[in-house]
Amino acid sequence: MMKASTVYDVAAHAGVSIATVSRVLRRPADVRASTRERVLASVQFLGYVPSASARGLAARRTGVLGLFFPGIDDEGDSAEVPFVQDMSVEIVVDIPDSGEVRPPNLYFDEVLRGSEREAWRHGFALMVGVGRGTNPAEMVNDIAGRVDGMAVLACSVPDDLLDHVSRRIPVVLIAGPRRGDDYDHVSVSNTEGMRALTEHLIETHRITEPVYLAGPVDSPDDAERYLGFVQALTAAGIDAAGLPVLRGEFSRIRARHLAGEMLAAGGLPRALVCGNDQMALGLLDVFGPAGIRVPEDVIVTGFDGIEAGRLSTPRLTTVHQPMADLGRAAMRAMLSRLQHPDQPPITSRLPVKVLLRESSEGTV
C-alpha cells in the first residue's frame, strides 16, 4: 500500500500544477481535453484516490450525511466473533417458537435503506451510528464532526446534546413528537392511521368496545396512535375513557402473557387493537393454539406493517408506515436545509396505509 499518492504526485507525473489536477477531478470542463487525459492517465498509473479529509477541509463541507439511531438495549453480546475458523458446521434440531428474534430492527433497516438511497442520489455519502449502551453522546458528537447534517431518531439523543451539535450542523428529527420548534422534523401519520383503522372497525364490524393494547408509556408514537384510537371512538359517540387499556410494552412476549391472562380470566373483547405489530403477533401466538378463532371470536389489529404480519396465520390487519420513505424524507429535509439555511422549520408527515387482512376481515 506504500504511501498513498497525492495531488502533488499526480501533478508532477503529469507535468501540471496541482490546481489543474484538482480541476480535472472537480470541473473537468474547465480543462483542455488533452491535458485532462494526461492527468487522468497519471491518476490511474499512480493509483490516486483523493483524500476526503483534505477536500472536506478545503471546501468546508464533507459531502456526508449522518443517521443516528438509539441502540437496541439488549444487544449486549460483546462476544468476540470467531476470527479465523475453518470448516465448522453444527447441526441442531431447531424447535419452533424460539421466541422473538430481533424484532423492532426492521424499522431501522428500512429507514437506513431509504436514507442511504436518498443521500447517494444527491451526491452525499451516508454515515450511520447506532447508539450502544455506552455513551451515545460521544457517538453523536463524533458523527456531527464528520457530516454536513444529521438525522436522529426521536428521543434517542438528550436535548442538550442536540442543541450542542445543532449549532454546527442542521439536525433533522425522525418520528416522535416535535421537539422545540427549531428542528426539522419528519414523521408518519400515526394518529390518522389509527383513527382510520378504528373507524373501519366501528363502522364495518360494529365494534363498540375495542380494547387497546398499548406500548411503553413513554413512547410518543404509541401516544399518537392511541390518540387516533380515542378520536375515532369519540367521533362515534363512544366513551373511550371507559374502555380498558392493556400495557403491552411493544413486546411480543409481553403480549403473550396478556393474552394468557385474558383467556384465564375468561373474558375476551370483541376486538383488540394493538399499538404495534409485534404485540398483535404475540396475541395470535396464543389465540391460535388455544382454539380462539381470529377474527370470528376476536379481531386483532396491529400497527407498522412488518413483514412477519404478512406471513402470520391469519395475516395481520395493520397500518403500514413507509419506513424507507421516512429515511428518504429525512435526508431530503436536510439537503433542503443545507441549501436554504434560513427557511422556516420543515415538518413532514408521511402518509400511512391501512392494510385490511384476515385478522379482521375473515377473508379478503
Place this chain on the structure above:
Amino acid sequence: MMKASTVYDVAAHAGVSIATVSRVLRRPADVRASTRERVLASVQFLGYVPSASARGLAARRTGVLGLFFPGIDDEGDSAEVPFVQDMSVEIVVDIPDSGEVRPPNLYFDEVLRGSEREAWRHGFALMVGVGRGTNPAEMVNDIAGRVDGMAVLACSVPDDLLDHVSRRIPVVLIAGPRRGDDYDHVSVSNTEGMRALTEHLIETHRITEPVYLAGPVDSPDDAERYLGFVQALTAAGIDAAGLPVLRGEFSRIRARHLAGEMLAAGGLPRALVCGNDQMALGLLDVFGPAGIRVPEDVIVTGFDGIEAGRLSTPRLTTVHQPMADLGRAAMRAMLSRLQHPDQPPITSRLPVKVLLRESSEGTV
C-alpha cells in the same frame, strides 16, 4: 447555525493555545485538571464540535471504515418521496401473496448491523454505500477516499477498481471466492454446510436421489454449496453427475414455476435441496395448495436461515449462515490489517449451522 466555531475560538475563549484545546480533547490526562475544565466549559459555551476533516488530514487517518454492497438492481424507483404531506391515510384491502417483497436484502441488513457494531466497538465510524445501477465505480472511489479501510461484497466491484483503491487503503472481500491472493477475505462455510445437510438427508432419511435447485450460474456461493452437495453424494457412493439440477436463479417466483412444471410432469423427487431459502419457500408456496405433503411426499431444504423460513408452513430446514458475524469479521480483519499492514492475507471462514425443521423432519 452561524459559522461553526473552531479550536481557535475555543482557545481564545478559554485563554489557552490551540494545542491545549486539542490536548483536552485527545489526551485529557496531559492537561492540568483546572485548565481542562476551563477549556471544556468553553467548548460547551461555544458549541464546539471538532471537524473530522481537519483531524483526519492532520492525523492522517479518518477513523472511518467503509462497507460497500452491490445494489439490488430492480430498485429502480427514482420516485420522489412525498416531501410535505399532511394527514393522509389510504385504506386498502391487502390480498395475500403479493409476491416477493424485498427478498435478499436481509442479508445486507444483517451484515451491515454486524459491521456497524464492530466498527464502533473499536472506535471507528462506519460509512455505507449500496451500489446503484449508476456508476458503482464512482461510489467506491468516493468511499475509498473517506475511510481507513473498506469491506466489499464479492463480485460487486470490478477487479481493476479494486486494485486501484487497494493501493490507498486495505480492502476486505466479503463472501464469494477468494480473488487473487492479495486481499483479506471473510466468508462462510458454504460447502461444509451443504455437505453436512446432504449427508444428513442421505444417512437419516435414506435419500439417494436428491434434486438440487441451483442459483444463478455465476453465483460463487451457489457453486460452493453445490460442491458440498456433490461431495456428500460422492462420499456415499452416489453418482451426482447423474442427478438432475434445476436452475432456480435464487428466485422465489422462478422456483414456483419450476414446482409447477414438476407437478405437471408428474414426477416429484423424494427430496429437493435448494441453494437458498427463497427458492425453497417458492416450492412450499406451490406444494401446499397442491396437496403435496412436505416432508412426507417430498423433503425440501433451503440455505441461508432467513426469518421467513422460520415462519413458513412447514418451517424450513436450512443451513443458517451468521450474516452479522460476517460483517463483524470483515471489520475485524480490516482493523487487524491496519495495525499490521505487512501480515499475510487473512482468510476467515465462519461456521454455519444446519437447522433441522419440519420441512425435512416431519416433527421436531
Place this chain on the structure above:
DNA sequence: CAACAGAATGTAAGCGCATACAGTTGAGGG
C-alpha cells in the same frame, strides 16, 4: 502583424487540527 479577449493554467493562501519541539512553570532538593 499587433492587439486583445477568452481560455487554460499556474500561484499562493488558507481550511482546522495534531504534534514535534521549545519554552514555561512549579515543586522539591541542596
Place this chain on the structure above:
DNA sequence: CCCTCAACTGTATGCGCTTACATTCTGTTG
C-alpha cells in the same frame, strides 16, 4: 534562595486539497 527535573503549555509546521486571483496561451480581428 537557587537549581533540577518533571509537568504543563505554547509555537510553528504541515497534512492534501480548493479556489480566488494572477499569469500565460490561443486564436481572432483590425
